[in-house]
């Protein structure tokens with residue numbers, strides 16, 4: 001089922017509707033409605049991030065670029081909004097839900113049985129010698145786990161631990177797939193695991209985590 005269709009639907013009864021409404025002290029997040037220009041902006045900014053970490057321009061070009069970026073900052077600054085009101089992270093149809101922080105991956109399965117997402121690590125995510133930075137994998141898994149527990153019907157929880165086994169080098173610019181599901185629920189605790197594979201099915205990394213349901217008002 002598509003991510004957008006699934007979001008907000010009745011989910012498993014593991015948490016119960018009342019619990020599900022309690023997201024600790026979190027603001028209530030809702031999906032954002034945006035026009036195609038938003039995806040265009042995020043896409044351009046992602047390419048800019050790639051270029052920012054992969055180019056060596058002349059001083060004149062650097063100065064020109066700095067001025068243009070400063071002009072962009074001046075353009076956007078008056079539109080700052082509190083957490084939960086920005087489209088970034090809330091546009092379910094965009095890679096990484098339109099958040100520059102998230103990996104630009106696309107969710108292709110989102111239900112109580114699990115979540116699967118597909119995409120690439122890009123030049124922006126380079127660690128060394130052509131491989132993705134080791135710190136970008138926990139980001140991918142942690143966000144996936146947030147979606148998994150959400151799709152399963154668990155209230156917003158925080159990651160208590162996240163254990164990654166790096167099995168093989170994770171390449172850039174190569175389509176990969178990550179998939180995971182809830183293993184068990186014990187009271188406030190949700191145990192989740194996931195695997196990152198290449199197109200041939202080779203396991204690049206696997207990960208398990210504990211997410212703990214927040215108590216009412218908990219940050």
Ligand SMILES: CCCCC/C=C\C/C=C\C/C=C\C/C=C\CCCC(=O)SCCNC(=O)CCNC(=O)[C@H](O)C(C)(C)COP(=O)(O)OP(=O)(O)OC[C@H]1O[C@@H](n2cnc3c(N)ncnc32)[C@H](O)[C@@H]1OP(=O)(O)O
Nearest residue numbers: 029030031089090146147150156157158159160161189212
């Ligand atoms: C966006 C809207 C658009 C639609 C979105 C669409 C889909 C959804 C997608 C995404 C979801 C949306 C949004 C997601 C939003 C937020 C997700 C936030 C995720 C994070 O932001 S992640 C940040 C990193 N994360 C932290 O910043 C945690 C810091 N930390 C703490 O906040 C506490 O530490 C806490 C709360 C974890 C626990 O604290 P606590 O006091 O409440 O509970 P306590 O310690 O009693 O633990 C209870 C039981 O867990 C066991 N336990 C605890 N820790 C353990 C460990 N490490 N190892 C083994 N067992 C452990 C205990 O042993 C006990 O077990 P038992 O009950 O059996 O004794």
